[in-house]
Amino acid sequence: MxxxxxxxxxxxxxxxxxxxxxxxxxxxxxDARNIEAEQPAYTITAETLVKDYETDRVKANSKYLNKTIVVLGNVNESDSTTLALAGGVSCSFDAALSAQTGEQIKVKGRCIGFDELFGEVKLDQCTINQ
Structure with a gap:
């Protein structure tokens, strides 16, 4: 027993x-996501993306948050690993980059949401698409 x-x-x-x-x-x-290899869910301009977030943040989050997107826009400012697109999109890169102010580019990255303090949409794990 x-x-x-x-x-x-x-x-x-x-x-x-x-x-x-x-x-x-x-x-x-x-396993970690490979954003560079993923197909984008949306291709959108920086101005439209920010406008979507300013209009209805809940709807925009359900549409873009944590998804791979391609954002088209003009470079507003940049340093070695971050880039700001005109219209209010901030892009964070894992590797060093070189982009000229005023240059029109396509940035592919993961949308991590809207930063209310700075009034901008944040992307991380970004790469520049040609």
């Missing part, structure tokens, strides 16, 4: 640990 209880308890513990392992590594730790 005692051996049977020990076997049942051991079996239950093994199932609990297996379920915890599957949950921890199956759901919580997925």
């Amino acid at each position: 005692k051996k049977r209880k020990i076997l049942i308890i051991s079996g239950i513990l093994m199932l609990v640990f297996a379920a915890a392992y599957y949950f921890y590594f199956g759901f919580l730790y997925k």
Whole structure:
């Protein structure tokens, strides 16, 4: 009787640990997204993107948030890893970039939302598309 209880308890513990392992590594730790290789969900101008967020933030979030998009616009300012497009879109790059002020470019990145403090839409993991 005692051996049977020990076997049942051991079996239950093994199932609990297996379920915890599957949950921890199956759901919580997925491979990182490769935004550069993903197909964009939308191609939009910087002005239209910002206007969509200013008009209805909830609707814009449901449409763009955490999605890969291509944004067309003129470079307002840039430094080594960030770029601001005219109209109010801020783009963050993982690698150094070189862009001239006034240049019209296409930026592909992941939309991470609207920054109310600065009044701009933020993109990260950006790359410049030709």
